[in-house]
Amino acid sequence: MGVRLRTTLAATAVVAAALALASFALFAALHASLTDSARTLAAQDAQHKAVVALQGGAGIGAGGPGGKATAPPPDQGPGALAGPPPGLPGKGAGDLVVISRRVDTQSGTVTVVGTASLAPARAAMRTLTALLVPGIPALLALVALLTWLAVGRALRPVSEIRAKVADITARDLHERVPEPASRDEVGALARTVNATLDRLQTAVAAHRQFVADAAHELRSPMAVLRTRLELAHPAERRLAAGALDDVARLQALTSDLLLLARLDAREPIRTRETDLAQIVAEEAARARPRTDVRVALRLTPDLLVDGSPDHLRRLVANLVDNAVRHAAGSVTVALTLDAGSGQVRLGVSDDGPGIPPEHQHAVFDRFTRLDHARTRDTGGSGLGLSIARDIALAHRATLRVVPGPPGARLEAVFPPRVPARC
The missing domain is CATH 3.30.565.10 (Histidine kinase-like ATPase, C-terminal domain)
Known part of the structure; x- marks a missing residue:
């Protein structure tokens, strides 16, 4: 897996985790805010009904002005109810926020009930969900695309350097990798590679010169020695014959070593x-x-x-x-x-x-x-x-x-x- 792909996956994973946390926090905050707003509206409704009840007696009931007052259950005190109290139109247990208050009037103690619908809050949550469900994947895809393009653009000089170094052989050590104009890490890498190629070119040139000098210095004395042994006195030819074999082996070994040195130096061969x-x-x-x-x-x-x-x-x-x-x-x-x-x-x-x-x-x-x-x-x-x-x-x-x-x-x-x- 290349650096470009790893960086893209890592950036996308980090953004996905951040978006997931942000979405969870956003849902929690919005739900709490909308619920608090509904409670406030229910409390205001109950307060309004209490004022009307004090001014007009028991003529205001739990359902609003003109309704019938509702007595609370025996164990029910003032406060928010989990569901609609008796006498309210039938709705789901979670559709309303209900606030009840006891009011002392001239006719006696009555209970007024303030309500507020949770439908706007749920509609807002559904709208937010409809936006986030397609929006988050689209945003992640955009992040992945932009990261892929940005990393590819940043690594393009590195790819050019790698391709150029791969093409440079012993026959074209004079070539150099392109140096980007930017003064960043990639530019420093290119300058370092070119400096290394300078030293390599100098070392290869010295090696080739050494091989040429060694070939001349080794072959000439052995050729002279062989000639002298071949022209030895007849009385010494038996001894010279063994020496000639050793010289021949030494010449062959020298030629092999010099050839290996040339091959190691990657000297170009004419094909x-x-x-x-x-x-x-x-x-x-x-x-x-x-x-x-x-x-x-x-x-x-x-x-x-x-x-x-x-x-x-x-x-x-x-x-x-x-x-x-x-x-x-x-x-x-x-x-x-x-x-x-x-x-x-x-x-x-x-x-x-x-x-x-x-x-x-x-x-x-x-x-x-x-x-x-x-x-x-x-x-x-x-x-x-x-x-x-x-x-x-x-x-x-x-x-x-x-x-x-x-x-x-x-x-x-x-x-x-x-x-x-x-």
Whole structure:
């Protein structure tokens, strides 16, 4: 539930509670006021009748001038009656307010009765009810609408900031979020986000410069060292051969680390229409140290994806190399097109020991090698699958372990190609 909806519901609930209390108080106050007014009128009527009775004897009765005087009940004293006394026209017990008084006249003591109708009070209450019953829901709807519009207008700059930040990637860190003219909390948020983007842009630029400098500083000495070992004296070539293997592994590790650094920095990659089937076929046919493993191909020809050929080649090479190192005797590489979704699926499976379910996510962590592979995997650094996953993510693809024996199967799924606009 969003902030806008929560604020609207909260404001409407508060106003509804306030209106309910106000309506209850209004009904109670109006009812008391109208009842008091009816009592006052009944008392005035009784007073008027008492004066007439004193002036004219017993010629005025309970019903008004010209009526017959009414004697009170034996246990009835002066005051308001709950219902019409005997001798009054028949009405409901709650239709009248009745006030009785005893008056001593020349003819004796008589009781005069003053009455006032509650019909105007009840009519006023019905009118108020008729106004409040449709009026309160309409007022609540108006409050909800105005709150929804006001909160939406207040949050519009926040939505623009969120959308802009979501669109900013490593390739366009120079862009900034819009800053509203108001000097309120939203404006402060926009200025803070832009300041953060300034620092992020500076940090990414420094990181890229560091990667470039490290690539130059690391590759040059190792290239010189390798050249010297290759030109070593014949008597030292046996020792130099082992050193050359170590240098080769060190160069591969350095290249992997530098590539991971570039991928972490989200450096933009140059994409173009690429024949993934050709890349898969070439990488599967490449010679590898293990000659006892057969690599089988099941390819759908002319499968095109949008991506960087160099990065895609590295992804395929890492997946096939990983499968060959752990296979018992065969590896299968399959490239298919999902006709329904338009996705391209690259699956690489082997007949090795497989990946336990509890390690299927850990295999993509850096410098991770499973225990059963440590004794026989002497050529890997534990970075191959991490690089393959990051390359897949850079191409808006996914790379995962497909569960199920025998062996291990890794599958990369590429999104459908976006048709080029004319």
